[in-house]
Amino acid sequence: MKEISRRSFLTSIGAAATGSLAISANQALSQPTNILSEDRRGVLVDTSNCVGCRSCEWACKNAHGIDAGDIESYKDRSVFNNMRRPGIDSYTVVNEFSNEKNPLLPIDVKVQCMHCDKPACVSACIVGAINKHEDGSVVWDTDKCIGCRYCMVACQFQIPVFEFEKAIQPEIRKCDFCYERFKKGKLPACVEICPLEALTYGPRNELIKLARQKIKRNPEKYINYIYGEKEVGGTSWLYLASRDFQSIGLPKLNNKPAPGVSESIQHGIFAYFVPPVALYSWLGAMMWITKRKEEVKQEKEIDYV
Numbered sequence: 001m002k003e004i005s006r007r008s009f010l011t012s013i014g015a016a017a018t019g020s021l022a023i024s025a026n027q028a029l030s031q032p033t034n035i036l037s038e039d040r041r042g043v044l045v046d047t048s049n050c051v052g053c054r055s056c057e058w059a060c061k062n063a064h065g066i067d068a069g070d071i072e073s074y075k076d077r078s079v080f081n082n083m084r085r086p087g088i089d090s091y092t093v094v095n096e097f098s099n100e101k102n103p104l105l106p107i108d109v110k111v112q113c114m115h116c117d118k119p120a121c122v123s124a125c126i127v128g129a130i131n132k133h134e135d136g137s138v139v140w141d142t143d144k145c146i147g148c149r150y151c152m153v154a155c156q157f158q159i160p161v162f163e164f165e166k167a168i169q170p171e172i173r174k175c176d177f178c179y180e181r182f183k184k185g186k187l188p189a190c191v192e193i194c195p196l197e198a199l200t201y202g203p204r205n206e207l208i209k210l211a212r213q214k215i216k217r218n219p220e221k222y223i224n225y226i227y228g229e230k231e232v233g234g235t236s237w238l239y240l241a242s243r244d245f246q247s248i249g250l251p252k253l254n255n256k257p258a259p260g261v262s263e264s265i266q267h268g269i270f271a272y273f274v275p276p277v278a279l280y281s282w283l284g285a286m287m288w289i290t291k292r293k294e295e296v297k298q299e300k301e302i303d304y305v
């Protein structure tokens, strides 16, 4: 069978899925957030096709109102001298690893939230500020967050970051799978701009089939493993690579869903402090007071205008 190209994949399976999921995006908003669609979306990252152009970093910033600067500046490859992590102003970063087999072809790896099927961050959040949507995305809600940062502790991929520098209403920041673009039927910004077949978007189950086809046809190019298919219960973002994933910066994790870990974190905290109900009440009250103070402050500022 002929290998499916990224473009044909997107126009056939992927586009159909984008359409059907775009329809279900509106439905998802009014439905429980813990029911996953069979057609939930994903991205297959083929690290063997990534050239480290970092256009995805630029596009991601642009799509989220972050100052992205000149795209020409992203040609500076000196950034690869250090390992980088997603941060407050960069929801995705690309790291580069040397390739002993072919020193002229280093291995570039894009990193962002994996949009876990059973996300530890969601499980850890005691006020429901992070939700797993039916379409697969894990999205943070600015209105509910009380800044406890349990999500940061729970995430085994070390993705959520907190705006420590911001005095008023600091936020948790991470890749949101371009949820707002998705609702408009658009591709994630990083996928849209990627000039090569490094990022393939479509239904997660179809991406797994595509990944298997790629491995079968090019056993010399890929190790026989799809990272994210089973890790921590499965993730929406999946990876193919030519060598073991730990050597290119992806953590070795077991297949057990991570929520068990976050539940332990919460239970540990509860055991040492106060019963959960009392803590929830206290945190809820603090959140209300903080928000009310902010509203009063804003009302006063408006009065003076």
Ligand code: SF4
Residues within 6 Å of the ligand: 113, 114, 115, 116, 119, 120, 121, 122, 138, 154, 155, 156, 157, 158, 159, 160, 174
């Ligand atoms: S990678 Fe981390 S932040 Fe993203 S969904 Fe999984 S647990 Fe949550």
Ligand code: SF4
Residues within 6 Å of the ligand: 059, 060, 061, 063, 091, 092, 112, 174, 175, 176, 177, 178, 188, 189, 190, 191
């Ligand atoms: S899916 Fe959207 S938010 Fe996530 S890395 Fe790509 S561009 Fe950024």
Ligand code: SF4
Residues within 6 Å of the ligand: 049, 050, 051, 052, 053, 054, 055, 056, 057, 094, 108, 110, 193, 194, 195, 196, 198, 199
């Ligand atoms: S835009 Fe595509 S090829 Fe360029 S760094 Fe990002 S994933 Fe790699």
